[in-house]
Amino acid sequence: MTLLDLTPRVADTSRMTALPVAIIGAGPIGLAAAANLVERGTDFIIFEAGDEVASSVRSWGHTRLFSPWKHLVDPASRRLLEQQGWVLPDPERAPSGAGLVEKYVAPLAALEEIAPHIRTGAEVIGVTKDGMDRTRTARRAATPFSVRVRTADGQVDDIAARAVIDASGTYLSPNSLSSSGLELLGMTEIADRVTAALPDVLGRDRAEFAGRRGTVVGAGHSAANTLLALVKLAREEAGTTVTWLIRNAKAVRVSSSPDDELIGRADLGSRVDRAVERGDIALVDGFEIIRARRAGDAVELIGHRHGEVVTHETDIVVNATGFRPNLDMLREIRLELDEIVEAPKRLAPLIDPNVHSCGTVEPHGFRELTHPEQGFFIVGMKSYGRAPTFLLATGYEQVRSVTAWLAGDTASAANVELVLPATGVCSTDAGSGGSCCS
Structure with missing residues (x-):
């Protein structure tokens, strides 16, 4: 398969380029995508379902992460923060979830380059192409995305976007207690x-x-x-x-x-x-x-x-049976997902939990995350589907590559590099538990 086959371009029309990139989720990965877009001068808007940024991380904030600070901070985000005098905490120390938010995520979200673009209390309930369901093909690539958002007061609106980065995570979509995977009887x-x-x-x-x-x-x-x-x-x-x-x-x-x-x-x-x-x-x-x-x-x-x-x-x-991606809001998007772990088709073999631990996943970026829907990407924990082996450092490299591709910098997008800590086996059962915490 050629590089062109793997990387269909977002249509370069005045209508499309005037629109922002929509980011779903204001957790560490969604904000890292924003930081990378800031550096590339690309407009964006972030939709966060919770009342505050990183609402899922806050819910388990009492839990200490495995990774030390040196593995928890996105490079682009660090550059933006350090311009304002921010200092990386002890690189060898692992914070709690609350510490990660307080010392890194919240200051990042508060930056003047990012804060005005965040909408909290805004739940994305659907993504489609403007005026098109998934069956329509004519002029699809040249048609903007339409992101349907429901706010805390019950208002629903459709927001146009040139591309969509889904970093919504999986914490709010737990696996069933039932071994069948269906909702537990009773x-x-x-x-x-x-x-x-x-x-x-x-x-x-x-x-x-x-x-x-x-x-x-x-x-x-x-x-x-x-x-x-x-x-x-x-x-x-x-x-x-x-x-x-x-x-x-x-x-x-x-x-x-x-x-x-x-x-x-x-x-x-x-x-x-x-x-x-x-x-x-x-x-x-x-x-x-x-x-x-x-x-x-x-x-x-x-x-x-x-x-x-x-x-x-x-x-x-x-x-604590682990998590699965919420795909309901993506019914009208043309996805190509692995039939077992529900990860993007080309990524799935690299993260198969029967073979890989957190630290043996190969570097990957926009190529492995590409779907038939041009300009749509699932990143972060949600990109791993039901595989429980995700680390934040992996997600940061994902969004660096994706945002480079969206900016037209194909060389940088294709040059993926990632050094992960050597690990033991995270899990040998994709439904057995979550990879908490990075």
């Missing part, structure tokens, strides 16, 4: 007893877990963080118990390898191992959940285990 009965991944067990959400039976479902890093917090809570609050339900035949999960350059991640795996060995965590493996129901004031998870139907009773369930 979920409506127990919904008030199910929390999203990474609850603030020792802080904001303490009362929900103290003195109760807590069950964490999932085998990834999000699960591990919550399990360790629950173990600490159990020491402080009588009656608190911790159970870990995974569907794997054995606990193949987070890295505890001494060769992992992300020390925090290796340590996380080791601490979970020790807690299981001590009996602080009751591990139930091979449990495939098929339905749930209320049993008085308790919750029953019913599933298959080793060929038998079994029931697990608990008080509160943490859904």
Whole structure:
């Protein structure tokens, strides 16, 4: 396949070039895309569904990231910040999510080159070509995008854009508790007893877990963080118990390898191992959940285990089964996605979690992220589909390449370089857990 086949150009018409690039999501990746566009003199607009930038990161702000600061800051964003006197925090220290927002993301969003372009409380509910559904082809490449946005007051409007960068992430689209991937049977009965991944067990959400039976479902890093917090809570609050339900035949999960350059991640795996060995965590493996129901004031998870139907009773369930991309808003966009992990077709083989860890993903950019819809890109965690091996540094190189291509700098866009820390295996089951945290 030729380079031209892989890189159809956005039509260069006065109508198109006068429009901004629409960025969906004001998290670290969306803001990095903005910073790169600032450096290239390209107009943009950012839509953030939350009331503040990085709303998803703020929700798990109590959680410490694996990566130190030297891997967490986008180069273009750093250049803009340093022009205003910003100083990179200790390069070897890993911040919490809240620290990342306070010391980096919020100052970046507040820059005068970026702040006026951000719309918070603006949820993107659909993307299409102006006046066209996905079936119409004539003059499609020369037609602007139309981004449908719903604001907090319920108003809905369509915004025209020359290109769209979807950096909306996956945190708000968790995988199902059901092993089938479909919505769990009985979920409506127990919904008030199910929390999203990474609850603030020792802080904001303490009362929900103290003195109760807590069950964490999932085998990834999000699960591990919550399990360790629950173990600490159990020491402080009588009656608190911790159970870990995974569907794997054995606990193949987070890295505890001494060769992992992300020390925090290796340590996380080791601490979970020790807690299981001590009996602080009751591990139930091979449990495939098929339905749930209320049993008085308790919750029953019913599933298959080793060929038998079994029931697990608990008080509160943490859904740490990982995440999937929200594709509903993209129904009228022509996408080319891998049929297994739901990542862009050319990217999928590079991130297959059955083969790759976070640190073995090859450098990639606009070529691997291209879809049949010219000028549309999915970047960041959402570009990985259901693969849980994403690191922020990978997303920063993605948006550098994509924005270079949008600016017509094909040479820079094609020259992708990325040095990632050597890692252990992040996960060997794409549905088992999220890659929290970069």
